[in-house]
Amino acid sequence: MAIRKTAGYAWNIISLIGMILAVTATCAIIVFLSYEAITGVEKPYLGLLTYFLFPGMLIFGLLLVPVGAWRVRTQRRKAIIEGMASLEEEIPQYPRLDLNEPSRRHLFIFFIVASIIFVLIVSIASLKGFEFTESTSFCGELCHTVMEPEHTAWSNSPHAKVKCVECHVGPGAAWYVKAKISGMRQLFAVAFHTYPAPIETPIENLRPARDTCEHCHWPEKFYSGRQKVFYHYAPNETNMPREINMLINIGGTPKTPHAKGIHWHIGTEVKYIARDKKRFDIPYIAVMGKDGKITEYMDTDKPLTKDEVTKGEKRLMDCTDCHNRPTHIYRSPSQEMDENFVSGHIDQSLPFIKKVAVELLSKPYKTSSEAMTSISKGIPEYYEKNYPAVAKGKAAAIKKATVEIQEIYNRNFFPAMKVSWSTYPNHIGHFYSPGCFRCHDGKHKSPEGKVISKDCNLCHTVLDQKQENIPAGTQVKNFVHPVDIGDELYKTNCSDCHMAGGHDVTSEGSGTIPKH
Known part of the structure; x- marks a missing residue:
């Protein structure tokens, strides 16, 4: 067979598997890189395949080709030496490179071209892989359950356009290496579910703020009120x-x-x-x-x-x-409601909407779906029972408020990681x-x-x-103070009352949902 003759020692199951793996990985890398370039969409798990799994698969496959060929050549040479096979040609201890022979010359040219293509593909994948490990999708979305609270809080913060590594790593190779070593420990913790819930703060051995924050917020520029x-x-x-x-x-x-x-x-x-x-x-x-x-x-x-x-x-x-x-800012239900009134996302004219919302948001829920159900039922039912005219006349506003209050929960409460807005005090x-x-x-x-x-x-x-x-x-x-508390205003810290029991206690107390 012509193909078998051209392939020579590489015509064996190990080398053929290696070739199939290498070709498949190469095609997959090209396809996924093209998809990302055309769509502009970064998907964390797709990036993990494109920049780590497939390049590893390509290198492994290419290594199998010479391993299989060397194995076959060694077996044939051993058989000839021991007289167990006919001596069709001498097989020297080391391979000869004779470019005067057409088949070997073609094989050599193919090897050079394939090596150039391999180096290009692996280089591009390595550069893109480095860029991917520096991206926010890699840091925040790859370990979805663990990092969901922090990634969500970051995406709603004033620093949402700043990459994680700019604060957590900063410039320089030394801190990059430290971060990757730390990342390996974190990967192990995620894989074997040994991470704490919630994640403990403050972070140990965090790079000094003067090396990171002050690149943008240098103290000398602050001079006035x-x-x-x-x-x-x-x-x-x-x-x-x-x-x-x-x-x-x-x-x-x-x-x-x-x-x-x-x-x-x-x-x-x-x-x-x-x-x-x-x-x-x-x-x-x-x-x-x-x-x-x-x-x-x-x-x-x-x-x-x-x-x-x-x-x-x-x-x-x-x-x-x-x-x-x-950056990882969680807001209290009261603060979120204030901001939604200012922005007009929630109709301020809905009676007791702030107090009702804060009460519903402050309840302990085992899952996010349980919270969504409770909020979706609690808001409309309150108005149907206590303000039937409002329930009928402002149905659209009540529906919109319900959706916004559910979003408040999704931004600040994460039962799977035992995180609420008060877990990490500011x-x-x-x-x-x-x-x-x-x-x-x-x-x-x-x-x-x-x-x-x-x-x-x-x-x-x-x-x-x-x-x-x-x-x-x-x-x-x-x-x-909205309520006269006398000298306690100066004797007692605000947080002693407003964070009572870890709940968002308003100035008039949380109490129970008001009835009309």
Whole structure:
């Protein structure tokens, strides 16, 4: 047979299997690369096949061809030496390359052309594979169940256009290698289901924020205050609007003439010791002044001993100590409802819609489908029972509100990973988390008697406030609580009430769904 003669030693089952694998893998790579180039769609599992499985299959197949040929050649040579086969021709110990012989010359040319094609395909696949491992679809969608909460939160955050690796890896080969080694451990954990649920934070050995965040948000550019208006709505029948107009004292760093405000913290060397892994309990703080003198502040309620201070891990404060959720942001049901009122996605005129929605969203559900069913039934049934005229006249608005509230759940609750909006507290501010008050609690004192102040005006100034308990036209200078709680406003942290039991407790209490 001509084909068998041309193939020579490669005419064997092992080499033929290798050829079939190599040709199949090559065609699959070309087809899938073309599909991606034409459609522009990145699919994580398709990428896994195109950039890892098929190139591996191609290399394995090509390795089988010479292995099979060498095996056949060795067997024939051994048979001739032992006299078990007729000596048709001498088979030397090593193959000869005689280009004067047409069949071998053609085979050699084929080998060169095939090698060039192989190198091109593998090179393209390797480059695209590297690019794929740097993509957000690889990081967030490949391990769907595990990373669904973080990927969903990222996709709805201000950093949704920033790739995961730009923050979690950053530039440089050293951190890239560290990330891939860490990724192998994570892959093992996913494969054998040994990962914790929910995923623990903060992440150990995360690259310092100064190497990543400050590529875009360098401290020197912060130099002034920023006005911000906070829109809230009361959980009452009319969903009454509330508004706080505030000047945020962002400030600058000691490297600038505006060495005051919030960002003073990262312009000054501040170190602290946390008693817990979550960094909620901070009993010790050390601040280096401009003259190099270090001032130590100790929690007067639960101070550390000198030995504990000496042995304790002192962390240098950076962006992530306050901006600990810069991208993977989960919002409370109350905050989500406020934003949906402002955007017009939910009709504010629906009676008690905020309170009803917060109550339904805050219930414990075993699965997302159970939550979807409860919300889809709970909203319409409430209006049919308590506001039949509204149920009839605003049916479309109620239906749209129901869909939006289900979306709120899908963005902030993930029963499969035991994650809810309150699982990962955000330290910016102090409403749902101790945040600023971890240090600014009025209880951290230096040996000289200096106290880290709890004065709200250090960070922000209230310019104006509109609320149901503030007479129209009244100019307020300090924050007014919607309910008169007396001195508790200054004695108790906001999060002590608003995160009671890990639930979103509104200013009027969560209670039960109101009845008309």
